[in-house]
Amino acid sequence: MSKKITIEPVTRVEGHGKVTIHLDDNNQVEQSRLHIVEFRGFERFVQGRPYWEAPVLVQRLCGICPVSHHLAAAKALDVIVGAGTGDGLTPTGDKMRRLMHYGQMFQSHVLHFFHLASPDLLFGIDGDPALRNVVGIAIKHKELAVQAVMMRKYGQEIIKATAGKKIHGTGAIPGGINKHLTQAEKDYLLNGDDPMNIDKMIDWSLGALEFFKGYHAQNKDLIDKFAAFPSSHVSLVRKDGAMDLYHGVLRGVDSEGNKVLNDVDYQDYLQYIDEEVKSWSYMKFPYLRSIGKKDGWYRVGPLARMNTCDFIPSPLAQKEFEIFQAYTNGKPNGMSMHMHWARLIEILHSAEMMKELLNDPDLMSGELTVTGTKGREGVGLLEAPRGTLFHHYRINNDDQIEMANLIVSTTNNNTPMNTAVNLAAKQFMNGQTEITEGMMNAVEVAIRAYDPCLSCATHALGKMPLEAIILDANGKELDRKLKNG
Amino acid sequence: MKILFYGYGNPGRQDDALGIRFIEQMEIWIKKNGYKNISFDSNYQLNIEDADTISEHDIVFFVDASMEQLEGFIVTEVEHSNAQVEFTMHAISPGVVLSLCKQIYEKAPQAYLLHIKGFEWELEFNKGLTEQGEKNLDEALKFIQNKLPEIMRDSFKF
Numbered sequence: 001m002s003k004k005i006t007i008e009p010v011t012r013v014e015g016h017g018k019v020t021i022h023l024d025d026n027n028q029v030e031q032s033r034l035h036i037v038e039f040r041g042f043e044r045f046v047q048g049r050p051y052w053e054a055p056v057l058v059q060r061l062c063g064i065c066p067v068s069h070h071l072a073a074a075k076a077l078d079v080i081v082g083a084g085t086g087d088g089l090t091p092t093g094d095k096m097r098r099l100m101h102y103g104q105m106f107q108s109h110v111l112h113f114f115h116l117a118s119p120d121l122l123f124g125i126d127g128d129p130a131l132r133n134v135v136g137i138a139i140k141h142k143e144l145a146v147q148a149v150m151m152r153k154y155g156q157e158i159i160k161a162t163a164g165k166k167i168h169g170t171g172a173i174p175g176g177i178n179k180h181l182t183q184a185e186k187d188y189l190l191n192g193d194d195p196m197n198i199d200k201m202i203d204w205s206l207g208a209l210e211f212f213k214g215y216h217a218q219n220k221d222l223i224d225k226f227a228a229f230p231s232s233h234v235s236l237v238r239k240d241g242a243m244d245l246y247h248g249v250l251r252g253v254d255s256e257g258n259k260v261l262n263d264v265d266y267q268d269y270l271q272y273i274d275e276e277v278k279s280w281s282y283m284k285f286p287y288l289r290s291i292g293k294k295d296g297w298y299r300v301g302p303l304a305r306m307n308t309c310d311f312i313p314s315p316l317a318q319k320e321f322e323i324f325q326a327y328t329n330g331k332p333n334g335m336s337m338h339m340h341w342a343r344l345i346e347i348l349h350s351a352e353m354m355k356e357l358l359n360d361p362d363l364m365s366g367e368l369t370v371t372g373t374k375g376r377e378g379v380g381l382l383e384a385p386r387g388t389l390f391h392h393y394r395i396n397n398d399d400q401i402e403m404a405n406l407i408v409s410t411t412n413n414n415t416p417m418n419t420a421v422n423l424a425a426k427q428f429m430n431g432q433t434e435i436t437e438g439m440m441n442a443v444e445v446a447i448r449a450y451d452p453c454l455s456c457a458t459h460a461l462g463k464m465p466l467e468a469i470i471l472d473a474n475g476k477e478l479d480r481k482l483k484n485g
Numbered sequence: 486m487k488i489l490f491y492g493y494g495n496p497g498r499q500d501d502a503l504g505i506r507f508i509e510q511m512e513i514w515i516k517k518n519g520y521k522n523i524s525f526d527s528n529y530q531l532n533i534e535d536a537d538t539i540s541e542h543d544i545v546f547f548v549d550a551s552m553e554q555l556e557g558f559i560v561t562e563v564e565h566s567n568a569q570v571e572f573t574m575h576a577i578s579p580g581v582v583l584s585l586c587k588q589i590y591e592k593a594p595q596a597y598l599l600h601i602k603g604f605e606w607e608l609e610f611n612k613g614l615t616e617q618g619e620k621n622l623d624e625a626l627k628f629i630q631n632k633l634p635e636i637m638r639d640s641f642k643f
Contacts, residue, residue: 042608045608057497059497060495060497060498060608061608064529064530064576066529111532111533114533115533115577133581134533134577134581134585135566135581135584135585135588138584138585138588138589139588142588142589145533145585145588145589146589148533149533149534149536149537149585149589150534150537152532152533152534153534153537156534166527166528166529167496167505167527167528167529168496168497
């Protein structure tokens with residue numbers, strides 16, 4: 001008689017995720033699945049709205065990475081207003097948007113590493129949950145907590161200075177940007193009182209990398225073997241192969257490093273990428289058409305970006321990238337926990353790029369927007385913190401959006417997250433009929449490495465527990481564990 | 486005495502905007518009535534950097550929409566908390582903000598949470614707060630505005 005374990009966070013409005021782990025008669029894990037009920041009504045929501053509203057409207061989608069949606073929508077609309085396909089903006093427009101994007105990347109990755117990932121590393125996957133959290137970090141490693149708080153704050157200040165405000169920013173508009181950086185903003189962000197200045201942010205980014213590398217040296221089994229598996233990887237890269245988080249061509253490599261998507265124009269993404277629907281999940285499963293549904297799935301995000309790019313165009317991050325690449329002898333890295341390493345390299349890269357941009361006079365003067373011959377359809381892609389984000393819009397003769405298609409980063413990582421969950425479940429739950437907190441957390445650690453965004457678009461007060469239930473084939477409950485939110 | 490009102494929520498999702506609307510309306514009222522040393526902040530959700538934000542204040546009122554079974558609104562004292570890291574939580578609770586502040590700055594403000602009962606949470610055009618949500622917001626505003634002289638006394642506690 002087979003059994004099923006369910007780990008289900010109960011949420012209210014937006015999508016939620018649950019994990020079901022099916023055991024066979026010998027209590028061995030037969031199959032594990034991550035089901036995500038993600039909010040997918042947005043495409044209908046924007047239909048009929050004037051196209052220029054999209055960059056602001058899309059921020060309603062998610063309160064966690066609104067800047068990524070804001071910029072991806074603006075990039076798609078650049079195409080519609082005739083401002084080119086990502087490289088036709090004025091220097092001011094392009095650089096202000098990039099600064100906004102690096103600020104978002106920086107603060108998002110910092111949150112993930114210090115708040116979500118580092119407690120698992122510092123206290124252990126099965127460590128005391130009362131301590132295995134950001135407050136525990138503050139108690140035991142105060143300097144890390146201080147860095148986390150101030151780095152997040154710095155990233156938020158960059159966003160405020162470029163997007164205009166923290167909530168529903170309006171900075172990016174079709175064809176460009178609506179403001180310059182002021183002298184006061186520049187001075188504050190470049191040379192603010194310690195620690196709120198860019199040099200301190202770079203120092204701390206380097207420190208976080210050293211911390212991770214030191215931890216890795218002493219915990220190779222966990223970091224190298226936990227939920228490790230080969231896969232293809234996809235991301236944007238600059239036309240010369242450099243890492244570019246804001247714009248570029250789409251590149252895919254397989255687990256051996258062979259190109260499976262050869263630097264293609266993302267305006268044609270539908271020629272290369274399709275999405276499969278499966279009965280057990282509301283979230284689609286993207287795949288590369290050239291390889292097919294079964295094997296065409298791919299990873300996106302920090303690890304994928306390290307695997308696709310040829311180099312990183314900032315000196316300190318490039319040095320770290322070389323160490324990262326050397327670890328797998330230049331072959332693509334399939335180790336899920338190395339996502340954290342890759343994320344830290346991107347934090348450093350973002351900090352370096354912010355410094356370069358803050359010193360650029362184009363941010364403080366120059367034309368803000370361009371327009372050209374209007375079109376009816378546009379695609380905007382960028383590398384959001386969690387991976388490649390696709391926005392695609394078509395408008396009608398009345399300038400209303402008649403079609404929208406979004407493929408968000410978490411959707412791109414659907415199959416990889418399922419694969420990681422399956423591996424973690426097999427490692428920690430084989431032979432078990434009861435779920436311990438440590439087992440539950442092991443599964444969560446595998447998912448968290450991908451930093452999926454599932455449950456954050458609304459958050460009004462209320463419990464968000466994580467529930468694990470074991471059921472036998474007849475639906476009889478064998479065990480239940482509840483973790484309050 | 487420095488007081489901070491901090492509202493949070495996604496203003497694009499009907500009553501999830503209650504915290505943000507409270508801040509907007511309270512700020513206008515405070516300016517009109519000439520109170521000093523009262524500041525305002527708002528965001529989609531609370532996060533770790535808010536430990537720094539609250540550290541410079543004596544009293545903090547977090548304001549959020551609530552789906553709990555309430556009559557209109559309630560104010561509760563925020564207790565220090567070590568929240569567990571959840572499935573993929575990208576936001577933290579007022580209790581965690583308070584604890585983080587205490588651990589990092591070795592001080593923490595007196596903190597309260599104003600829960601305003603909401604009803605609808607969908608992405609809908611031309612649909613702001615629900616009628617009942619609006620009513621609860623008005624009542625919460627009046628309550629805090631009437632209480633403010635008392636709150637500004639050093640020994641105040643709810």
